Amino acid sequence: KKMGFSTPLDEWFRGELKSLSESQIIDSQRGLNDVFDSGVIKKLWEEHQTRKADHGIVLWSMLMYQMWFKRYALTQEVTQQ
Numbered sequence: 371k372k373m374g375f376s377t378p379l380d381e382w383f384r385g386e387l388k389s390l391s392e393s394q395i396i397d398s399q400r401g402l403n404d405v406f407d408s409g410v411i412k413k414l415w416e417e418h419q420t421r422k423a424d425h426g427i428v429l430w431s432m433l434m435y436q437m438w439f440k441r442y443a444l445t446q447e448v449t450q451q
Contacts, residue, residue, distance in 0.1 A: 380418070380426035395436055401435065401444075402432055
């Protein structure tokens with residue numbers, strides 16, 4: 371019988387992915403900050419890091435969006451200029 375498994379996103383964002391995520395989600399000027407309030411993003415990040423809440427799934431979505439934005443949206447912008 372097949373059985374799914376869960377990924378430890380919550381812990382990854384406090385460990386292995388912390389540095390990468392912080393530079394992509396918190397420190398980036400464009401991308402997420404064009405769509406979402408940077409204060410809310412920082413609040414989610416701080417709540418997660420201090421273990422007040424687990425926002426791993428939301429942070430994963432933000433990280434993927436930001437990485438996509440840097441790879442495709444910014445590249446398109448540069449090539450169109």
